[in-house]
Amino acid sequence: xxxxxxxxxxxxxxxxxxxxxxxxxxxxxxxxxxxxxxxxxxxxxxxxxxxxxxxxxxxxxxxxxxxxxxxxxxxxxxxxxxxxxxxxxxxxxxxxxxxxxxxxxxxxxxxxxxxxxxxxxxxxxxxxxxxxxxxxxxxxxxxxxxxxxxxxxxxxxxxxxxxxxxxxxxxxxxxxxxxxxxxxxxxxxxxxxxxxxxxxxxxxxxxxxxxxxxxxxxxxxxxxxxxxxxxxxxxxxxxxxxxxxxxxxxxxxxxxxxxxxxxxxxxxxxxxxxxxxxxxxxxxxxxxxxxxxxxxxxxxxxxxxxxxxxxxxxxxxxxxxxxxxxxxxxxxxxxxxxxxxxxxxxxxxxx
Amino acid sequence: xxxxxxxxxxxxxxxxxxxxxxxxxxxxxxxxxxxxxxxxxxxxxxxxxxxxxxxxxxxxxxxxxxxxxxxxxxxxxxxxxxxxxxxxxxxxxxxxxxxxxxxxxxxxxxxxxxxxxxxxxxxxxxxxxxxxxxxxxxxxxxxxxxxxxxxxxxxxxxxxxxxxxxxxxxxxxxxxxxxxxxxxxxxxxxxxxxxxxxxxxxxxxxxxxxxxxxxxxxxxxxxxxxxxxxxxxxxxxxxxxxxxxxxxxxxxxxxxx
Numbered sequence: 259x260x261x262x263x264x265x266x267x268x269x270x271x272x273x274x275x276x277x278x279x280x281x282x283x284x285x286x287x288x289x290x291x292x293x294x295x296x297x298x299x300x301x302x303x304x305x306x307x308x309x310x311x312x313x314x315x316x317x318x319x320x321x322x323x324x325x326x327x328x329x330x331x332x333x334x335x336x337x338x339x340x341x342x343x344x345x346x347x348x349x350x351x352x353x354x355x356x357x358x359x360x361x362x363x364x365x366x367x368x369x370x371x372x373x374x375x376x377x378x379x380x381x382x383x384x385x386x387x388x389x390x391x392x393x394x395x396x397x398x399x400x401x402x403x404x405x406x407x408x409x410x411x412x413x414x415x416x417x418x419x420x421x422x423x424x425x426x427x428x429x430x431x432x433x434x435x436x437x438x439x440x441x442x443x444x445x446x447x448x449x450x451x452x453x454x455x456x457x458x459x460x461x462x463x464x465x466x467x468x469x470x471x472x473x474x475x476x477x478x479x480x481x482x483x484x485x486x487x488x489x490x491x492x493x494x495x496x497x498x499x500x501x502x503x504x505x506x507x508x509x510x511x512x513x514x515x516x517x518x519x520x521x522x523x524x525x526x527x528x529x530x531x532x533x534x535x536x537x538x539x540x541x542x543x544x545x546x547x548x549x550x551x552x553x554x555x556x557x558x559x560x561x562x563x564x565x566x567x568x569x570x571x572x573x574x575x576x577x578x579x580x581x582x583x584x585x586x587x588x589x590x591x592x593x594x595x596x597x598x599x600x601x602x603x604x605x606x607x608x609x
Numbered sequence: 610x611x612x613x614x615x616x617x618x619x620x621x622x623x624x625x626x627x628x629x630x631x632x633x634x635x636x637x638x639x640x641x642x643x644x645x646x647x648x649x650x651x652x653x654x655x656x657x658x659x660x661x662x663x664x665x666x667x668x669x670x671x672x673x674x675x676x677x678x679x680x681x682x683x684x685x686x687x688x689x690x691x692x693x694x695x696x697x698x699x700x701x702x703x704x705x706x707x708x709x710x711x712x713x714x715x716x717x718x719x720x721x722x723x724x725x726x727x728x729x730x731x732x733x734x735x736x737x738x739x740x741x742x743x744x745x746x747x748x749x750x751x752x753x754x755x756x757x758x759x760x761x762x763x764x765x766x767x768x769x770x771x772x773x774x775x776x777x778x779x780x781x782x783x784x785x786x787x788x789x790x791x792x793x794x795x796x797x798x799x800x801x802x803x804x805x806x807x808x809x810x811x812x813x814x815x816x817x818x819x820x821x822x823x824x825x826x827x828x829x830x831x832x833x834x835x836x837x838x839x840x841x842x843x844x845x846x847x848x849x850x851x852x853x854x855x856x857x858x859x860x861x862x863x864x865x866x
Binding site: 457460461464465466467468469471472474475476478479480481482483484485486487490493497 | 662664683684685686688689693694695696700701702703704705709710712713714716718720721722723725726727729733737776777780
C-alpha cells in the first residue's frame with residue numbers, strides 16, 4: 259500500500275468517527291472531544307515510548323505502566339501536594355519543569371535498572387520480566403503508604419500546572435463549555451507530542467537510529483560488526499522509558515489525583531492496542547492509534563444499544579472492547595503493519 | 610604463553626554435555642595467508658569459529674590476537690580489534706536497505722552516540738558522506754550497485770552472501786573469518802567470490818574460512834587445517850592434505866573395514 263493511501267485511510271477513519279460522535283451526542287460534544295483528545299494524546303505519547311522500544315529496537319516491553327508510574331510519582335511528590343489520607347498539604351516543592359525532568363530521569367533510571375540484567379535476554383523473556391517488574395513496582399507504591407499515599411493516592415498538586423494556564427485557554431474553555439484544566443493539559447500534551455516526534459524524527463534518521471534498527475534485525479550480526487548491542491538496547495530502553503514517564507506525569511495532571519490503580523498492567527496493553535492500530539515503527543502511528551482507540555472507548559456508547567436496551571456500565575465497557583478487538587482484527591487482516599506502518603518493516607516476527 | 614603470530618589458540622576446549630565439540634591443543638595463524646578449515650559435518654568448525662570470535666565462551670584455553678590475550682574479551686570488542694566474521698547462515702539486516710547495511714557497519718561507534726546523532730554536526734555529516742563514497746566503491750566491487758536502495762531481504766541468496774562480505778570489508782578488518790562463503794552460491798558467483806577473496810588476501814587482509822567446497826579450498830588456500838570430532842587431524846599445504854590418509858579416512862571412512 260502506498261504511503262498516501264495510508265494517510266487517506268487514517269483521515270477518513272478519523273472523519274467518520276468524529277462525525278459519528280457529533281451526530282450521536284446532542285449535548286456536550288465539545289466536552290467529549292476535549293476529554294477524548296487529551297486522553298488520546300497522553301496514551302499516544304506513552305505508545306510512542308513503546309514504539310522506540312519495540313518498533314525501533316525490537317524490545318518487547320510489557321511493563322510500560324511502571325515507567326509512567328515512576329515518572330508521575332517522582333514528579334508529583336517533588337511539587338506541592340497532599341497525601342490522600344491525612345490530607346496534609348506540603349506546600350514547598352521544586353518548580354514544575356525541574357520536577358518533570360527529574361521524573362523523566364527517574365523513569366530512565368528504572369529503565370536502566372530493569373534493563374541491565376534483562377536486556378541480554380531476547381524477545382519473550384524480556385516481556386515476562388517487564389510485566390512482572392511493573393507489578394512489583396505498583397505493589398511497592400501501594401504499600402509504602404507514608405511516602406506515596408498508598409491506596410489513598412496523592413491530591414492537590416494540579417495547581418503547579420494550572421497556575422501556568424494562559425488566560426486565552428481559560429476563556430476558550432468557558433466559551434465552549436469544557437473544563438479549562440483539562441483543556442490546558444490536552445494542549446500541553448499535544449505540544450509535547452509534536453516536540454517528541456520532531457526529536458525522534460531527527461534521531462530515527464541518524465546513525466544512532468540506524469544502529470537501533472540493526473539491533474532489531476539481528477543482534478549477533480551487530481556484535482560481529484563491533485557494536486555493543488546491549489548498550490544500544492539500554493539506551494533505547496531508557497529513552498522510551500523517559501517518554502513513558504512524561505506521559506505518566508500528564509496522566510496524573512489530567513486526572514487531577516494520582517492513584518496507584520491507574521498504573522495496572524491493562525494500561526500497558528491499551529498502549530499496545532494503540533501502537534498496533536497506528537503502525538509499529540512509524541513515527542506518528544502510535545498517536546493516531548491512540549486517537550482511534552479513544553474514539554472507540556468514548557464514542558461507542560450509543561452503538562451499544564444495538565446489542566442492549568439501556569445498557570448498564572458493565573455492558574458498555576464490554577461492548578467498547580469488542581469494537582477495539584474487531585478493529586485490531588481488521589487492521590491485522592487488511593494492513594498488518596498498522597494504519598501508518600510500512601509493510602516492508604512489518605515487525606510481528608519476534609525472535 | 611604469548612605469540613607474535615596474528616592469531617593463536619592454546620588448549621582450547623568446548624563441550625556440550627558429553628560431546629567434546631572442540632578440543633584444540635595449539636594452533637597458530639600467520640599473517641598474509643588464506644587458511645581454510647575443513648572437515649566433515651559436525652567436526653566442530655563453526656563452534657571453533659564461534660570460540661575464536663567469542664560468540665561462545667570456551668570451557669578452557671586461551672586465545673591470542675596479535676600477541677594480546679583476548680580470551681576474556683566480548684565479541685564486539687574483538688571485532689573492534691580488527692577481527693570480523695561472517696555467518697554460515699547469512700545474517701544481513703533484512704528490513705534495512707543495502708546502503709544502510711553497509712553504512713551501519715562502516716559507521717564509527719563515536720558517531721552512533723545519541724548526542725552526536727542528535728546534534729548532527731558538520732563532522733558527522735562529512736563522515737557520513739565519505740562513508741557513502743566508500744560504500745559505493747565496495748558495492749561496485751561486489752556488483753551490488755544496482756541494489757543499493759533495495760531492502761536487503763529482496764536480495765538473492767548469493768547477493769546476501771556478497772552483502773555480508775561487503776559489510777565485513779567496509780570495516781577494513783585485519784582478519785576476516787568467513788563461515789562457508791560459498792554455501793548455496795551458484796558456480797559462477799562462487800568463482801567471483803573466490804576472486805574477491807584472493808584479491809583481499811593480496812591487499813593484505815588475512816583470511817580464515819570454513820568451506821565444504823574442496824575444489825575451491827584446494828585452489829585458493831595456502832594452508833588447510835582439517836578438523837574431525839573437535840580435533841585438528843591434519844594441517845599443511847593443500848597438496849599435502851589432499852594425500853593425507855587421516856583426512857581421506859575422516860571424509861570417506863576407513864578402508865578395509
